[in-house]
Amino acid sequence: MARIFAILGDIHANIEALNVVLDDCRKEGVTDFLCTGDVVGYNAAPSECMKIVRDLGCPVVKGNHDHYVASEQNLEDFHPNAAAVVQWTREQLTEEEIQWLFDLPFVETKMGIALVHSTMDRPETFGYVFDHFQAEANFICQKAPLCFHGHTHVPMIYEKQVSGVYRIDPQDFKLPVGRKYFINVGSVGQPRDGDPRAAYVIYDPTTRMVRFKRLEYDVQAAQERILRAGLPARLAERLALGE
Numbered sequence: 001m002a003r004i005f006a007i008l009g010d011i012h013a014n015i016e017a018l019n020v021v022l023d024d025c026r027k028e029g030v031t032d033f034l035c036t037g038d039v040v041g042y043n044a045a046p047s048e049c050m051k052i053v054r055d056l057g058c059p060v061v062k063g064n065h066d067h068y069v070a071s072e073q074n075l076e077d078f079h080p081n082a083a084a085v086v087q088w089t090r091e092q093l094t095e096e097e098i099q100w101l102f103d104l105p106f107v108e109t110k111m112g113i114a115l116v117h118s119t120m121d122r123p124e125t126f127g128y129v130f131d132h133f134q135a136e137a138n139f140i141c142q143k144a145p146l147c148f149h150g151h152t153h154v155p156m157i158y159e160k161q162v163s164g165v166y167r168i169d170p171q172d173f174k175l176p177v178g179r180k181y182f183i184n185v186g187s188v189g190q191p192r193d194g195d196p197r198a199a200y201v202i203y204d205p206t207t208r209m210v211r212f213k214r215l216e217y218d219v220q221a222a223q224e225r226i227l228r229a230g231l232p233a234r235l236a237e238r239l240a241l242g243e
């Protein structure tokens with residue numbers, strides 16, 4: 001049977017966005033899910049989102065927010081909004097759920113496709129890739145021809161050719177054979193590229209097509225959930241702005 005992959009990441013406890021994305025995956029005939037991490041943080045439905053992701057039974061890698069919530073991470077150096085939501089999330093989850101987050105691997109591979117939250121070079125340090133210099137360091141450690149990642153919440157394609165590393169804006173893209181790709185799938189639950197719509201990626205290994213999808217969801221419901229939980233209002237505001 002032909003397989004269609006959906007790659008979801010930076011869900012960040014946004015159940016409204018996640019449900020819309022999963023409905024779309026059903027329409028797209030997705031057979032396999034991959035998750036690039038940060039299931040929790042920023043939004044106010046961590047347990048609900050974790051349950052859905054776990055039920056997908058798919059590979060999931062550990063994001064920095066998953067790590068902060070599941071570890072004894074000292075929050076003193078954190079931005080106050082980030083610290084507040086990490087602390088709140090810790091209080092919402094059961095010990096078993098926290099253990100699940102703690103046990104997530106930093107790197108996964110399925111059918112030759114690699115997954116990491118940040119970068120393949122020192123994935124446990126959660127470095128950000130915004131340009132082709134930072135992508136170069138990743139490619140030194142990326143053995144698989146195709147790797148999906150997240151972390152910046154900005155969708156992007158990084159391409160490694162013999163001549164160098166190139167950055168390609170997100171677009172429907174047929175992956176040429178013989179090059180390596182490091183693809184940022186954007187964020188389901190808190191996009192930061194100025195477009196508030198939920199982002200995820202579809203990959204068809206038969207045609208080698210990558211498609212970047214954007215979907216409207218009920219931003220207001222997610223905002224109200226944040227405010228009801230007593231989380232910082234700024235976290236609600238930024239959802240509407242895509243930042």
Ligand code: ZN
Pocket residue numbers: 010012038063065151152153
């Ligand atoms: Zn994130």
